[in-house]
Amino acid sequence: MGEKCNNIRFQDMLHAYELHMLSGNDLEAFEQHLLECEYCAREVERLKEVSDLLEHDSQVALNLEQIASRGRETSSATIDAESPYGQKRYRFIAAAVLAAAIIIFLVLKPWDIKIVPEKSAYAENRLTIMFFENVPDPSDTSKLGEIATNLLINDLSGSGFLQVLSSQRLYDIMRLLAFDGASRFDKNITTLVAEKAKAKWILNGAILKSEPNIVIASQLSDVSSGAVIASQKITGRPGEDIFALIDTLAQAIEKDLSLPSELSLPTKVRISQMGGQSREAWRYYLQGVDNYNKLYLHDAVGDFKKALEYDSTLAMVYYYLALINDPAHIKKAEEYSSKVGIKEKYYIDILSANISNDTKVADRLLRELVGKFPEEKMAYFWLSRIEQRRDHILQSADFLNKTIALDSLYKMAYVNLIYSYISLDSFSAALHAADRYAAIAPDEVNPLDCRGDIYSAFGKNEEAIKEFRAVLKIKPDFNEYKTLKKLTILRLCSGDYSALDSSNKVIDSFDAKQKYWLLPYLKMYQGKLYQAINYFDSAAALNDSVVVYRLNKARIYEDLDKPQRSLEDLEWVLKLINEEYPNEQLAYRNLFIYYLAKADLFDSALSQAEQLGQWCEAREYSDRYYWGALGSIELARENYARAAGYFDKASSPDRDLTIYYLAGLAYLFDNQYAKSAALLERVTRECPLIYSSGTWPVKANYYLGRAYEAMGKKSEAAYRFQYFTDLWKDADPQIECLLDARARLLKLK
Known part of the structure; x- marks a missing residue:
């Protein structure tokens, strides 16, 4: 069978096999077919290279997962109308469409090296200024060499005719070369930096003398030919500081490069005119x-x-x-x-x-900045944050990847990228980003902690617990014991009740603040609500994290059907936040509006919702906050259909656990059980890692059980009810949802 395979069924399976989408009998049948069909065996080998590329690129993995997700949704919506044969055939057609979509993705967005027009190896009018050597002080403890470098970069950067590599970009390139094994003092370091920076000219300099007067020397070279264009030696007068000398050197370099006499903007200010004439101030x-x-x-x-x-x-x-x-x-x-x-x-x-939360102005300025200085990694990083505010998570991830392209060692970009992919529900892309992060920080524990968060967010609790334990083995107090707290809460919410005893033993070794940090959570997750309130009050007297304690108390009072007490605690929290961050309007605002409505203050709740909507619109924030606020009001009014409609408009790829939980309840009571279950599943997975989530991650199991019960999924419902009642087996008496869960569990058994 060397010619094209005539078996349509196996042709359809080919791309699905390469993308690891076959399983069970289909996988077994196709692999048996490969032993008999030379054509399909050759195709598998031919496609293997592309398949490996897809598996190891996080952006491709993300697109693959999103397309597959859409395919699953379409498939599940169509399945009831299909015959058994039609269902199977549809899966393979979907796989072929998926493979075609990936090929389209590769064509439309290939790797830059294949699509970007080839630029000159050395950019026109680009100058790289190397770090100045401090000859009298080789280790540059006074930082005079570094000060001279930064001052000269700042002085020459004001030119409209000269592109000067920024000190940040130079720092990043040097750091990257050091990571690859090159020393800052290698003889070939100038060539290596030039290759990375694609500079036309490069300037090396040195502080030859610092006392009683400063002497600076520099050499300007053409990178492509290696020819020396000019050399300068600037000798200062006794007592003359570095600032005036840098101005003199900058003017000499401009003359050597034959730049226009009107160097830049009419408002160009020289270093010596900028103030800040203290060498010690610059050193610090x-x-x-x-x-x-x-x-x-x-x-x-x-x-x-x-x-x-x-x-x-x-x-x-x-x-x-x-x-x-x-x-x-x-x-x-x-x-x-x-x-x-x-x-x-x-x-x-x-x-x-x-x-000021003025997204519109920040966005405009950032785009102007990258237009003038296209290698400013921090500009792309901030653009990613702005797109996240708008709920444009895919665009946010794209800007983060641009940041990493400029500085592949920038750790915070990897951290933000990981959580962007979590928001986009892409496990493989998030894990790939975590692996890249770990590769540049092999001796640090934060990559392990991030990986634990990934596993937890996708319901892989055993793997998450393993990662968190690995963190604590290296650094038990990591991130002010937050990893220990995550591990304890995750174990507790996973049904590992021994976590209570083992955590208490660890708590005993804490100081008073650390002890009271964790104890309230243990009581809250046991359903011992009144004890939890007392512990939160004690913790607030000893610890700085008062906001978190008051938030959890507000949620507990909700469980106790005391909406006015919930509202009082949350009002206190918002007042404190407003005093410290007067421009912050989003923090816990949806929850506050919900508690206003729960307290029957509907007019106030609607007024707050309208103000929130206007605030978001003026600053180009996502409108999910507004629709979520309206949904929470209608939920409190028990207008479940209207609430569900508003929550439909509040849907967002970003993680908003308040909306997840409240929307899950609205969908449940509006008989939209599948939508309810999908959101509540996420709450049970992610809320344990949010310290202000109250009892929601526990109670979500009760409502999830009800959703499954209404869908006729009795075993899933029984599991959730059992899980919930076991976790709260020692809870305070007469908690209504707990009593109902026990009654429903008995009926299911």
């Missing part, structure tokens, strides 16, 4: 940036505050402080922004817009 500033890039945020804040002791006018110091821990600092950054370069001014304005 650069040290802070270095610590920020390493995610040593506490150390970075200390460095930035130290820099301000020497110079209180450094705008970018205030920028980083606003970015890390105190948004109020953005006002000072704006006040002194006239003393920074064009790019830095963009970042200050963008952060200001983000702090």
